[in-house]
Amino acid sequence: MTFANPAALWAFLSIFPLIALYFFKVRPQKKSTSALFLWNQIFEEKKQNGLFKNLRDLISLLILLLAFAAIILAMAKPTINWDDQTQNLVIIIDNSASMANLEEGKSRLDLAKARAENIVKSLSSSQTALITSISDSLQINVDSTSNRRSLLKGIDGIAQSQAPLKSQELSAITKNKGIIPNSRFIFISDSCFQGYQETAELELLKIGSKTSNIGITAFDIRPIPGKQNQLGIFFQVFSSYEQRQELELHLAQGEADQIVKIIPITIEPGLNAAKVLYLKDSRYGAWFLKLLVSDSLASDNIAYAQVDPPSPVRIQLDLDKNEAFFQRCVDSFHSAGQVMKAVNQSPEIIISSNGKNTGVNKIIFAPKGKSPFWEGDASPLESATPRVLLADHPAIKFCPLDTLDFEGAQKISAPENSIILVESTDHTPLLYKTTVDNTTAFVINMDPAKAQLYFNIYFPVMIYSLSYDLIGRDTLKKSNYLTGEILNISSPQKLIGPKGPKDTINNLAKLNEAGFYSITSDKKEEQIAVSLNNKFESRIFNTLSQSTVKAIDSSFPISDALMILALVLICSEAMLYHRRKLG
CATH class of the missing domain: 3.40.50.410 (von Willebrand factor, type A domain)
Incomplete structure (x- = not known):
């Protein structure tokens, strides 16, 4: 046996004063009486009951001592460890x-x-x-x-x-x-x-x-590139029913009860094959996919998505020659999916053939002269055999640059803070990313005309990848997020969830509720959708x-048992004391 509070055992020392107090007798007070014979009978009875009286007093003392000991032991919290180890x-x-x-x-x-x-x-x-x-x-x-x-x-x-x-x-x-x-x-x-x-x-x-459950495990809705007023709808469901189910899916826009399309669906047991539908509609904003079923889990019967109008990258062309090739490239992306747009004012990116720092991020082809974006005077490079250093970098991972001809490359050096993606065999940078005075630029060390880049299939891919990497934008904005995901919120922005404002820690916010969130700032307000969409959670039974x-191991606590024993003993002594008082 061990004690969780062994210091309480020192209270046993107080038993000795208790015993001394119990045997302490009060001196009787003397009173005069006129007749002694009236008390003789009482004296005789007291002599006969003296032994019983002493025995009764001893029992009372033992009861009090036991009750006192039980209380002290309960305070010490005893435990019996059968295996000498408490887990x-x-x-x-x-x-x-x-x-x-x-x-x-x-x-x-x-x-x-x-x-x-x-x-x-x-x-x-x-x-x-x-x-x-x-x-x-x-x-x-x-x-x-x-x-x-x-x-x-x-x-x-x-x-x-x-x-x-x-x-x-x-x-x-x-x-x-x-x-x-x-x-x-x-x-x-x-x-x-x-x-x-x-x-x-x-x-x-x-x-x-x-139990039986059917849940939506995936939902996505996007405009179809190159086709106006048409949306693509992708969804997938899971069923834990043992039989096939015939149900309806309701597609709504704006509000959950504003139904746009009713989708009859046959659901097989288990994870069903994904389905893709096309809808002639050009409305942006909130979309809902609702599964009309009464099952054991309600949270996976509705999914949310947000469709925003296209926000193309604004690109300005500042080239000495062959500008038409770049114009055609940007226009092609604009007509196909409105991911790029040629502008003359307020550009996000400038595609240029000069190295001036105008404060706007740049893609610079055929560097020449002096520039803050490279070091040394540009002079022709005799051999420009490319060697890719960072093939997985987002800006070039879809472009096999080691197959391109970097004709017209110049003998330059990249600034110290640069990320060199491609270099020549003599370590001259052929494509690198650098930042000068908070302006970021990609420098492509080649003459596109001499290298016949305009006629290469990877020319538009390079323009697209470099542009999106410069502005730090995903190629496709998510139509919805999943519950539990972490969202990066910049300091001026505020996040309001389905149940009110959300707190951010180090500019990070957890999306822990399904529904629509608003990201607000002084300049604009943006809405995002969050859904469960998880086939493992919808499985219900593994x-x-x-x-x-x-x-x-379970047992009645010893401390509680000792306290109950102490109460029983104290009650017993109270009954004995009451009987003594009544004679």
């Missing part, structure tokens, strides 16, 4: 999207919390528990403690998340189990997440049974996962 618990509760699945009127999260509460109630007084919840990230709800009230309150405070569970978080727990030694890690989950095998090092307490949790 504390780390309880991890899955509160991801699939845990909202309803079973007999209760969510799986409620069932998991109930199981966790039962475990906490069975803890011995010397055991501690740490309560955590996990979905897209790990949250510590209650630090390691033996206080049951705090543990139960922490479990009750775990809220349902709309984000899927990230197995990387479980991997981190597994790798760092040694931080909390002598502990058992109990994971309470339905195992409906990608990478559920990561629970192998944890004791899995599986929640949930096989047949490949089994509970691995071992039996959890």
Whole structure:
């Protein structure tokens, strides 16, 4: 037996004053009486009952001593360790999207919390528990403690998340189990997440049974490049039903009840093949895809998407010759998908043949003379055999530049802060990216006409890739994000979610709710869509996962038993004292 609070045992020293106090007798007060014979009978009776009286007093003393000892031992918190090792618990509760699945009127999260509460109630007084919840990230709800009230309150405070569970978080727990030694890690989950095998090092307490659910696992909608007033719609669904289902999908725009198209669909068991539809419509803004079904998980029955009007990269041409080839290249991208647009004012990028720094990002062909974007006076380079250094760089990964002829290259040097993508065999930079006074430029060290670049199939690809890399824009803006994703928000911007303003930490915001978000600033307001769209969370029941949790020892706490014993003894002594008073 061990004691969690051994200092309380010093209270046993107070037993000696208690015994002394018990035997302390008050000197009787003398009173005069007129007749002694009236007291003789009473004296005789007291002599006959003296032995019983002394025995009764001794029993009362023993009862008080036992009650006092029980209270002191309870304060010391004794524990019997049969295996000489006390194992504390780390309880991890899955509160991801699939845990909202309803079973007999209760969510799986409620069932998991109930199981966790039962475990906490069975803890011995010397055991501690740490309560955590996990979905897209790990949250510590209650630090390691033996206080049951705090543990139960922490479990009750775990809220349902709309984000899927990230197995990387479980991997981190597994790798760092040694931080909390002598502990058992109990994971309470339905195992409906990608990478559920990561629970192998944890004791899995599986929640949930096989139920029926159909969910939208993918949704995308975009304008068709080169075709006006036409949208492409992509979606995919998953079904845990054992039979084929005939249902309807409602496509709505603007508001969830403004139906644009009703899509009849036959859904097979399991993950269905993706479908692509085309719709004659040119409306931008919010789009909804709703699955008309009453099943166990509601959050995957609707998906959201945002279609924004095209925002082409504004490009200005500043060339000495052959400007028509570049003009045709930009116009082709504009007519195909409105991803580029030739402008004369307020450009985002200038395609130029001079090295002047005008404060606008540039793509410079055929460098000549002096420029802040290169060092040395440009002079003809005798041999310009290319050698690609960074083939995976976004600006060139789709262009096999080692097959191009860098005819007309000049003998120049790149500034120290440059990223050299292609160089010649004598280490002369042929294509590099550099920044001067907050202006970034790509320098292509070749004469496009001499190198016959205009007639090469990769000419427009190069212009497109270099332009989008310069402005830091994705080639295609997402029509929707997934719950749990992290969004980068610049400091002047504010993010407002479906339930109100969202906090940002280091300009990062977590998209933890499905619906539409607004990104506002002084200049403009932008809207993005967020959906669950996760086939693992929609699966509802993972047949490949089994509970691995071992039996959890439970016993009535010894401290509580000692306190109950003390109360019983004190009540017994009170009854004896009452009988003595009544004679």
